[in-house]
Amino acid sequence: MQPCGTFDETYERGVAIVRTRLQWGLLIFFFILLLCLPLFPGVPRAMLSWVILTSIILISVFGLNILTGYCGQVSLGQSAFMAVGGYVSALLMIHLDLPFLLTLVFAGLAAAVVGLLFGLPAARIKGFYLAMSTIAAQFIILYTLTHLPKDFAGGAEGMAAPFAQIGSVVFNSDHSFYFLVIPITVIMGLLARNLVRTKAGRAFVAIRDNDLAAEVLGINVISYKLLAFAICSFYAGVSGALWTHYIAFIAPEQFSLMASVWYLGMLIVGGMGSTMGAIFGVAGLRALEEMTNRLAPTVSEMLPGMAGLSSSMAILVYALMLILFLIYEPRGLNHRWEVFKNWYRLWPFSY
């Protein structure tokens, strides 16, 4: 919605994502701030690693947003697809010595193929049944990865993965990896944002809103659903590969069903079907997690009888947050943000 008196005078302006000078200014300021963050002397390492992990998860949730938010297919197997990406990238690097940027692409493609495979039931079933098949995918993929030959892929204990390397630059510290992950996240985010304004993106939305009507309109529902699965898993694969090379280690237990549920939860908290919502959800819940982890030692000192408090408190807070959002604001933080923006744009005459 635009404030009174603001008109789009050219077509370019009508389709622009960033529409006004103020928005451009704020955006550029934000990016400069983001890129300069590691250069400030007083920034703690924990904060950098928080931003890096948040960006990595954000890439995965961008993908999930395309599948679940736009195409309406619930997936509870996102972290398994991330695992596929991580393993493929690490194995290619260890055994074939491929360069990082190539393995990153291959990781995405491999995850996309696996996602396509497990998305195939979507040709026949939907809703709850499809969600169940993605849970099955989660267990089957993780089982397969765990039981690959032990000297080849490390088995249940996981294996060390090499650091990312482009040319002669090795990204082996928080400071250097930061400059790798931020551009990739921005590119993936822009791609995700623009994808939904293409033919495919409009087809996804049509399928989400009513698949029968979409079919009647001439959209090939099955192939577009599979495309959504492939894109979603591609994002997951890239994210998984980045995660693996960031911590230089990969193990199946990093990619649990619970992680998949939380990714979906981040999308719900942020608001489904908007890129901004994905950012809100991931950043918000990750910040909450960080705060809970900081508070946990203090709280467990106050309540000495609760042995598992420090390990369970983060999950408890996460679950409570999701429950509250499901009940009170199922449209997510992004909806609140839109309401605020409208209020601010139309102020003082909101009619």
Add this chain to the structure above:
Amino acid sequence: MEEFVQLVVVGVMKGSLYGLLAMGMVLIYKTTGVVNVAQGQMAAVGAFVCYILLTELGLPIWFSLIGTFVVCGFMGWLLERAFMRPLMGQPIMALLMMTIVLMYFLRSLIGLAYAGEAHSYEPSIFPTEMLFFGDVFVGTHYILSVATVVLLLVAFALFFNYSKLGLNMRATAEDQQVAQSVGLNVKRVFSMSWVIAAMVAGIGGIILANISDVSYQLGEIGLKALPVLLLGGLQSVPGAILGGLIIGITEVASAHFLDPLVGGGFAEVSPYIVMMIILIFRPYGLFGEARIERI
């Protein structure tokens, strides 16, 4: 031959527990249309309540069993009232997500106090010695669990065919709006179905905890009830039991024959492979109503 019989016997016993869990899920699905993924954790809560009453407070067995049922029933009522009812009328995926989140919520609640350690019932509720029939051995507690399942199956059949509440539940399952318009209190039916399902979960939890340990991971079994549920069909109580038996036997047999080939742990994943196959070829399961919308 004896090896085969032994496999089937073990499979039936494991499967009867899956069936018990799936039965509670069917009950909730039939009336409210929600698949309760948290059923396994509800069972775990039941197991822990019984542990607290029996072992930590040292109450007599009968008292703690009855106490567990009461607490479980109250938990079912509370979960429905506080978490599920506000979502009435929301898309079904929101309700599914809520039950998944409830699963982790209950798990972390248990984890707050009991993370890490495994406990066992002291005194033990069921005898746990082995009985031998020729070369085939059967654990007494497994026989009791099969007996419980059969008993509950009969009780459910009677309940749904003769009691007023059971009939109300069937009417609600048939068509919520029609049931409401002939004067049924649909909300009450919903909460009663959660209460009964939670009690069934409590029974399952106690049996389960008696076989393995009372531990934090007890509720994981609830996820294995999903393949059972889909195999049997979402609406069918006998289907849940039969599905449980089939999945139980598949699990044991696949572990026995395939573990040497793939390097162990195949029982963890075989139910989900079965689930994948059902979803592709017969999504409404063996006895489910073929009402699911095909594309």
